[in-house]
Amino acid sequence: MNNAPHNTSNGxxxxxxxxxxxxxxxxxxxxxxxxxxxxxxTKYRQRCFAMIYHMTRNEEDAWDLAQDGFVKAWKSLANFRxxxxxxxxxxxxxTNVTLDWLRKKHIRGGQEFDDSxxxxxxxxxxxxxxxxxxxxxxxxxxxxxxxxIDAAIEKLSPEHRAVIVLREIEGLEYQEIADALGxxxxxxxxxxxxxxxxxxxxxxxxxxxx
Amino acid sequence: MNNSEPTLTKLEETLTAYLDGKLSPAxxxxxxxxxPEVAAExxxxxxxxxxxxxxxxxxxxxxxxxxxxxxxxxxxxxxxKRAAFPxxxxxFGAAACMLAAAGIFFAFVGPQKxxxxxxxxxxxxxxxxDPDITAQLVEAGGVAVVWIDGLDALPSNYVLE
Numbered sequence: 206m207n208n209a210p211h212n213t214s215n216g217x218x219x220x221x222x223x224x225x226x227x228x229x230x231x232x233x234x235x236x237x238x239x240x241x242x243x244x245x246x247t248k249y250r251q252r253c254f255a256m257i258y259h260m261t262r263n264e265e266d267a268w269d270l271a272q273d274g275f276v277k278a279w280k281s282l283a284n285f286r287x288x289x290x291x292x293x294x295x296x297x298x299x300t301n302v303t304l305d306w307l308r309k310k311h312i313r314g315g316q317e318f319d320d321s322x323x324x325x326x327x328x329x330x331x332x333x334x335x336x337x338x339x340x341x342x343x344x345x346x347x348x349x350x351x352x353x354i355d356a357a358i359e360k361l362s363p364e365h366r367a368v369i370v371l372r373e374i375e376g377l378e379y380q381e382i383a384d385a386l387g388x389x390x391x392x393x394x395x396x397x398x399x400x401x402x403x404x405x406x407x408x409x410x411x412x413x414x415x
Numbered sequence: 416m417n418n419s420e421p422t423l424t425k426l427e428e429t430l431t432a433y434l435d436g437k438l439s440p441a442x443x444x445x446x447x448x449x450x451p452e453v454a455a456e457x458x459x460x461x462x463x464x465x466x467x468x469x470x471x472x473x474x475x476x477x478x479x480x481x482x483x484x485x486x487x488x489x490x491x492x493x494x495x496k497r498a499a500f501p502x503x504x505x506x507f508g509a510a511a512c513m514l515a516a517a518g519i520f521f522a523f524v525g526p527q528k529x530x531x532x533x534x535x536x537x538x539x540x541x542x543x544x545d546p547d548i549t550a551q552l553v554e555a556g557g558v559a560v561v562w563i564d565g566l567d568a569l570p571s572n573y574v575l576e
Contacts, residue, residue, distance in 0.1 A: 239485055242485075242488070243485055246480075251473065254474040255474075258472055271474070272483060279484075280488075354466060373463070373464045373468070379437075391420075391423075394423060395422065396420055397431055397435075398428075398430070399421070401460065404463060405463075412459050412463070
């Protein structure tokens with residue numbers, strides 16, 4: 206398995222970004238240089254946005270939350286001691302901003318995550334079930350698959366979403382995920398196990414199309 | 416949701432490590448031999464992973480994105496340069512002018528022309544509250560003039576709105 210973080214489509218660098226250039230920019234930003242912070246935003250905005258998008262499944266929300274994350278990072282910049290890479294540190298902030306938002310959203314929406322979903326069978330008439338008369342065109346199939354994946358991920362709790370995104374998409378190691386989420390490696394593995402089981406159950410009928 | 420996660424069994428833990436490529440090749444082979452069904456699960460897992468990874472959108476309006484953050488974090492603009500004539504000074508000036516006008520009025524037509532000449536000056540000095548601003552009443556030839564010292568001159572570009 207390739208654990209190296211994938212590069213984003215626009216070629217922005219992946220994690221970890223431990224470069225001296227980053228540290229110099231951070232040092233300038235810590236002394237109040239917004240131009241230096243602007244450079245850091247430009248460097249990491251795509252990766253932050255993509256990570257948040259995968260957790261929220263909504264571009265506008267991801268756009269706003271990424272902004273919130275950068276503003277919080279600016280306000281907390283004095284706390285950055287360089288013990289980890291800047292992006293790792295930024296990642297934690299982005300993850301926490303997104304998790305907080307997801308929790309509040311689901312509290313407001315009165316939704317409750319069903320942890321037993323992995324034990325249930327999907328009803329043929331369920332909204333996430335494939336349409337029997339699915340368009341054969343590849344584009345339609347892609348859109349359908351995307352919808353199915355979105356729907357499946359929306360059924361995950363914020364914590365399960367986070368581990369899936371951080372592990373399966375961002376390629377973080379267990380320890381990095383544990384650091385980002387403030388939990389143990391055992392908890393990370395447990396969340397991964399149950400989140401995967403749920404996704405497997407929800408998407409089992411479309412695996413052939415993936 | 417309850418944040419406490421169930422503890423995994425040994426098998427579940429090994430399966431998780433297997434799917435994430437954390438087992439050595441030898442351990443992975445042993446695990447597959449003992450549980451032939453996991454190979455298919457791994458293939459499914461790889462398919463799902465690929466499906467998740469290929470749909471990362473690009474952030475739109477990047478410049479505007481930065482601009483909004485910078486606007487939020489930029490230090491508040493330094494307070495607007497203090498007006499040479501803040502409101503209290505203008506108010507005082509207006510009050511002083513009114514008193515001066517009243518003084519002149521009373522000096523000429525008012526019923527109390529005999530009032531002590533120090534009276535207005537005292538009132539003005541007390542109202543000013545600024546020791547640098549002084550006022551005095553000058554009476555000469557039947558004309559009373561309230562003379563105020565210490566006020567700043569109005570700037571040439573000052574416009575009273």
